[in-house]
Amino acid sequence: MFDQVPLYTLFSVPQRNGLTKPKHLRGEGVKMLNMGELFAERRIQELPMDRVPCSERELETNRLEKGDLLFARQSLTLEGAGQSSIFLGDQEDVVFESHLIRCRLDKSRVDPLYYFYFFESKFGKQRIGNIVEQVAAAGIRGSDLIKLPVFLPSLSNQKAIAHILGTLDDKIELNQKMNQTLEEIAKTIFKSWFVDFDPVRAKAEGRPTGLPPEISDLFPDELVDSEIGEIPKGWEVGVLSDVADITMGQSPPGDTYNDDGVGLPFYQGSTDFGFRFPSLRKYCSEPKRLADADDVLLSVRAPVGDLNRATDDCCIGRGLASVRAKNSLQSWVFYRCKFLYQQLETFNSEGTVFGSINGKDLQGLPTILAPELLCKAFEEIGKPIDDAVRNRTLEIEVLTDLRDTLLPKLISGELRIPDAEKFLEEAGI
Numbered sequence: 001m002f003d004q005v006p007l008y009t010l011f012s013v014p015q016r017n018g019l020t021k022p023k024h025l026r027g028e029g030v031k032m033l034n035m036g037e038l039f040a041e042r043r044i045q046e047l048p049m050d051r052v053p054c055s056e057r058e059l060e061t062n063r064l065e066k067g068d069l070l071f072a073r074q075s076l077t078l079e080g081a082g083q084s085s086i087f088l089g090d091q092e093d094v095v096f097e098s099h100l101i102r103c104r105l106d107k108s109r110v111d112p113l114y115y116f117y118f119f120e121s122k123f124g125k126q127r128i129g130n131i132v133e134q135v136a137a138a139g140i141r142g143s144d145l146i147k148l149p150v151f152l153p154s155l156s157n158q159k160a161i162a163h164i165l166g167t168l169d170d171k172i173e174l175n176q177k178m179n180q181t182l183e184e185i186a187k188t189i190f191k192s193w194f195v196d197f198d199p200v201r202a203k204a205e206g207r208p209t210g211l212p213p214e215i216s217d218l219f220p221d222e223l224v225d226s227e228i229g230e231i232p233k234g235w236e237v238g239v240l241s242d243v244a245d246i247t248m249g250q251s252p253p254g255d256t257y258n259d260d261g262v263g264l265p266f267y268q269g270s271t272d273f274g275f276r277f278p279s280l281r282k283y284c285s286e287p288k289r290l291a292d293a294d295d296v297l298l299s300v301r302a303p304v305g306d307l308n309r310a311t312d313d314c315c316i317g318r319g320l321a322s323v324r325a326k327n328s329l330q331s332w333v334f335y336r337c338k339f340l341y342q343q344l345e346t347f348n349s350e351g352t353v354f355g356s357i358n359g360k361d362l363q364g365l366p367t368i369l370a371p372e373l374l375c376k377a378f379e380e381i382g383k384p385i386d387d388a389v390r391n392r393t394l395e396i397e398v399l400t401d402l403r404d405t406l407l408p409k410l411i412s413g414e415l416r417i418p419d420a421e422k423f424l425e426e427a428g429i
Contacts, residue, residue: 002412010109012106016062026052030051032094033070034099038070044085046090062102081132084116086112086113114162121411124150157420160420168402175396176396179393186335186386190336197219200232203220218374237369238367238368247291252287252315264314266282266287267310268316290322294310294330296310298322307334332382343365
């Protein structure tokens with residue numbers, strides 16, 4: 001392993017806690033990084049944030065710089081205490097709140113990104129765990145944090161390790177952003193056609209729909225009243241079970257769960273969900289209720305209405321239901337479920353501590369029954385988008401596994417980069 005030194009010996013300035021700004025002062029001024037952003041993002045850059053008024057002195061002493069490490073002083077959970085992130089920059093000035101500790105390292109001697117990954121590794125997490133105090137909430141003290149021993153490889157090794165891990169994270173984040181953009185495109189089209197009925201309204205007003213003629217001709221030119229409000233003439237109102245087969249989950253015996261790949265992937269509820277396709281790798285050797293690959297997975301216990309798609313054939317626990325299109329129009333059904341959120345939300349607020357929806361109520365959710373030719377026209381748009389999201393999600397899994405495998409080995413020096421300086425030169429760093 002690499003040599004070790006106390007963290008504070010690497011600082012360019014002493015560690016600092018951030019600003020205290022009451023909520024009634026927030027709204028205008030300088031962007032302020034809060035606990036929410038730290039827990040939501042490992043690598044922080046160009047995020048929307050609260051704004052607060054700051055004096056020149058406050059701005060000078062609490063401004064974040066690229067490469068600053070940030071740690072959560074407190075958390076409601078033991079795992080969250082000492083949670084770390086790295087600030088990668090913003091086009092505006094950004095300050096940070098008092099529940100965070102800022103550590104600014106001397107960039108002439110060390111690479112902050114290497115130390116971000118150090119605290120992401122089992123070594124860093126172990127050492128943070130040693131200084132966590134549990135009272136009403138779990139927390140750490142800056143005076144303890146700065147004494148933690150950290151590895152000290154050569155600067156060229158730090159930069160090379162940070163480059164390898166950072167490149168993997170860059171690709172993961174790029175894939176996530178591309179997935180989100182693609183899904184937003186499909187969601188916008190679905191909303192225009194099947195929720196807002198924009199082409200119908202355009203025809204009724206004598207305006208062009210902006211769609212190819214073969215699709216535009218599938219829309220009527222009039223809206224009529226129905227029990228759920230205005231709908232296009234000729235369309236009908238039905239229930240979810242008219243368009244999809246629904247299977248309610250059932251949890252198998254606890255001793256059939258495993259992490260060894262025996263049986264089928266097992267998903268229990270919305271907490272299992274990653275981006276669009278689950279990435280949890282828990283398995284069940286004796287599944288009770290099954291979902292097919294590509295089925296919509298809908299959470300039926302609090303929070304009711306979270307959605308995902310099944311990557312593979314899988315086992316679903318009691319927190320989930322699978323929704324499978326009767327006419328193979330699975331993308332149409334996925335986005336249809338996305339726009340049932342208002343109806344599903346009522347089951348989160350019916351006076352119970354934990355919201356839930358049963359199979360009968362789920363099957364009976366009112367929905368518009370659009371002409372099949374029009375649904376197929378949307379499917380021709382939605383399915384390629386879904387396929388692209390699936391492929392990128394699978395790539396994210398591979399990249400994440402690779403990063404998590406390399407992380408402790410590179411950080412500790414168990415896996416060495418033979419000639420770090422040559423590596424950096426070839427990488428253009």
